[in-house]
Amino acid sequence: MSASLGLYRLQQVDRQIDRTRSQLDTIRQTLENDAEMRECLKQVETAKxxxxxxxxxxxxxxxxxxxxxxxxxxxxxSLYGGRVQNPKELQDLQKDVASLKKHLSTLEERELEAMLxxxxxxxxxxxxxxxxxxxxxxxxxxxKKLIADQSTFVMELENLVEEREATLAxxxxxxxxIYEDLRQQRRGIAVAEITDNACAACGGTLNSAIQQSARSQKLVNCPTCGRILYSN
Structure with a gap:
């Protein structure tokens, strides 16, 4: 098996691993950090x-x-009990009762507003x-569905990790x-197929000599993006 083919197969597995891990991260974040639930809980606390x-x-x-x-x-x-006989005191008591009743009306209005x-x-x-x-x-x-999906993806990831180990051998x-360095530098894509006389990753045109070298199973890099070229 050529070096470029081996690295190409490794990249296919790695990309599946990346996608599966990304899906697991999304599920974890949804389960742990639901924005809608947080906002609703906030509204409940405000209402409380x-x-x-x-x-x-x-x-x-x-x-x-x-x-x-x-x-x-x-x-x-005191006013109507008969104990107060002095007209001046009775007049003062009448004024007090009137004032107290007036204030009661104000308080009852506040009570009604408070009830509403x-x-x-x-x-x-x-x-x-x-x-x-x-x-x-x-x-x-x-x-419940997310948790079920999570279990499926965990199993899938375990299988992919085993497949990667076998592909690495x-x-x-x-x-x-070299492959790992290119993966870091090129957003996870270290190996690019040759499609229509061009690098499928960056679109750079490839001359016949480069294409022939790739087909002959030599390790060739794209002159534009530096990725390893693979020709099936």
Whole structure:
């Protein structure tokens, strides 16, 4: 077997290995780092925080309203209980009751606004949780397929590694180093076929002497890109 043929076959295996590893990396990244899931979880956390604030505000306004009502009851009890007889004191109590009731109206308006905000927060949280459940269900199905594909690719990679070891056996170590260096320099393609009198990798035209040398199983490099030329 010629050196160029051996390196060409090695490159075919290496490219399959590269593709398989790339597919495994894509699956791993999808399983570990799903952008849609992260965004949905972020929305749920935001909705939870808003829900907590809204209900805390509602609870605060409810406490204030209840406290104001107690103040009004106490003031009215003093006003109508008969214990205060002085007209000036009675007039002052009437003013206090009126002021307390006016402030109660303001507090009740705030309470109503807080109730509406809490209802909105409830709906937003429910919607966020529902969306999360939908995404989890869909991704669960998708991830199940990805995990199955992952197992298939792992087995395929193991077989390819074994095939590579067998392909390496007849190749001289010095040629292998040249091949590896070219793979790094030329984006994974160290060996290029001759197609239509040109290098299939870079498109550089090849004269008849270079083509003849490649066909005679000599190790020839493309004068344009430096890749090893292979002619079948």
């Amino acid at each position: 925080a808003a829900h907590h604030r809204a209900h805390h505000e509602l609870k605060s306004t409810e406490v204030e309203v209840e406290a104001q009502k107690i103040k009004i009851e106490q003031a009215e009890s 905000a809490a209802e909105t927060a409830d709906k937003n949280l429910q919607n966020a949780n529902t969306q999360l459940e939908l995404i989890q269900a869909r991704l669960g199905s998708e991830h 007849p190749i001289d170590s010095s040629l292998l180093q």
